Amino acid sequence: MTDIVAQPAENSPDEILAATRGRHLVIGEVVGLYVLSIAAALVLAGLLVAVTGGSAADVFNALLDGSVRNPGRWGLTLGAAAPLLLVALGTIVNSRAGLVNIGQEGQLLIGAAFATYVGVRLPGPGPIVVVALCGAGIVGGALWAGIAGGLRYWRGVPEVLSTLLMVIIAAQAVGYGLKNEGLLLSAAGNRANRNQVSEQLASDTRIPRLTWFGNEFPTTVFLAIALAALVAFALARTIPGFRLRMLGQNPRTAQRAGVGATRYGMGSMLISGGFAGLAGATMLAGGDFGNYQLVPGFSTNIGWTGLLVALVARERAVAAIAVAFTFAGLRTGSGFLAATGVERKITDVVQALLVLALLIPPAVLYIRERRRALNAAKERV
């Protein structure tokens, strides 16, 4: 009833009722569309499993067991979620500024390589080395994204293309580093012949791990969540965040208001790459990815998946926490699929189908909104 009281006096109760009914309809439409698309994606995935002779229920149970239900599993899922969230946070920053960075996979790998270089070479007390290697990761990722940003603003090269192409260059660069003892390759005595691995991080230069209720996970989980809150706050409540969003929503207005596109755009690219690089560094020193050493293909799609997390969360940092955990769950849960006789790659399919499904409702709603606005405008004329 308070709603009705709050309305201006000239609105009759009938009109208000009609308006709220309209709003309920819209909310129903939104929920319905999302439910429908997600259901369609899951049915498709289920069919795929069924066609190849598996049982969808078994797969679902195995995924739940592997990601949260079995002892020690949700710790692993948290460990995988942390870098996903970090990558997604960076992606949110640059998408809000209207830039398309799709090279997180490469930025993450370069970050991990920089972190390895510093982590295995820097003498000194463990905690300082950990901080230094994280810093090196940020620098590496920011550098890789910064090249793309620089090319965008000073040479007019579309950042979509340069970031994408630089993923492959990053993989080759790290591969080269892992062939040279002067760069990343471990000394000959510490590895099997012809193995391309880096030196292992010393045990005091690793990120500390916690054990809660039999679940072990690295402390970077808290760092990632804190950074998510920070990014959400900075974008919503600070002046640079406001300028960044203005740049993304209307570059011309931003220019008139004195927001330098180069400065803020470049800044958002550096932050984005820095987050991806930090994700790489924490993966290296956190212990959930490999054996505290860099190997070829170290990034294992975390960059790509983190990008998807940001897209599914629709550029909202807090929502990204939940999405990162879900996608990490698919990843850790896939380890339990072997018992069901279904190939673990099905989780990649499920993930991509979910993303596609989640793309549809906002697009449909947007179109409908526009049609409604158009019709309303026509009626008025």
Add this chain to the structure above:
Amino acid sequence: MGAVWDVLTNEVTYSSAVRFAALLLFAASGEWVAERAGTLNISVEGMLLSGAFASAVSIDLVDSMWLALLIGALAGLLLSTVQANLSHRLPADQFVVGLTINILVLGLVGFLDDELDPSVSGAGVVSVPLLSDIPLIGPALFAQSWPLYLVYPLVPAMWWLVYRTRWGLEVRAAGEDPNSADVSGIRVNARRRQSIYLVGLTSGLGGAYFVLGAVGSFEDSIIGGRGFIAIAAVIFGGWTLKGSVAGCVLFGAVVSFRLSLPQQGYDALGTELLQALPYIVTIAGMAMFAHRIRPPAALAKPFLRGLK
């Protein structure tokens, strides 16, 4: 330099360069049309892979080369309908859709490959008389398995389609100035969708050719990022067909060069550099000539009538 000389005087190098260049050309010729229409679909990679896998399965089930090529093209087309309708009927972001399709296809093909594990029989080599006797490049161009020859008419066909038909004119208009095109009655998003269907067909065919005509077996890493090289070739070529062809030939040569060096007995010290070279060249080319080569004005900008 001895290594370079040995590779350059070896017929095998040229044959393999042509095989890789043909794969890139199948994809790039369609992608070129799409980019002229103003859409940059990075799902080419996925389309190539889906075409490759579909044709591998089809040749395993039914022993017909033509049917397998057709099925490969149709698989690419199927994928392109997803890309086209999500990004140019609904206003979903084209890069997001493309990226997701790539991930989807990679997962799906990996999943199905383990389940089905198709065994492939390659297509036979057909030598064109006289032409294949030209030293060095003769066998490379004219003594290949026959699906490769499909690329020779494909490229001029694309040129004709874009520069000599009404449809092509409308496609170019959609890529250069969608608002004006729309006002003059061209259905901008329909043209863009159709151009994406075209990429789907050519890329699917390209993937099928690569499995049947070049490699002769299937594994899920068979395409391995070469769809991205095809996109790079179109950009490298400054969005002209001639330039795109040159880009494909150059990048195809680089790919085969990397593979030939170890075969000739030279330890490939610069493997990584050679592998990264197409991408470095493309980025450097874009950075150097960004002012001279002009992308289609509306490239990668979604079109929504009466908005913004």
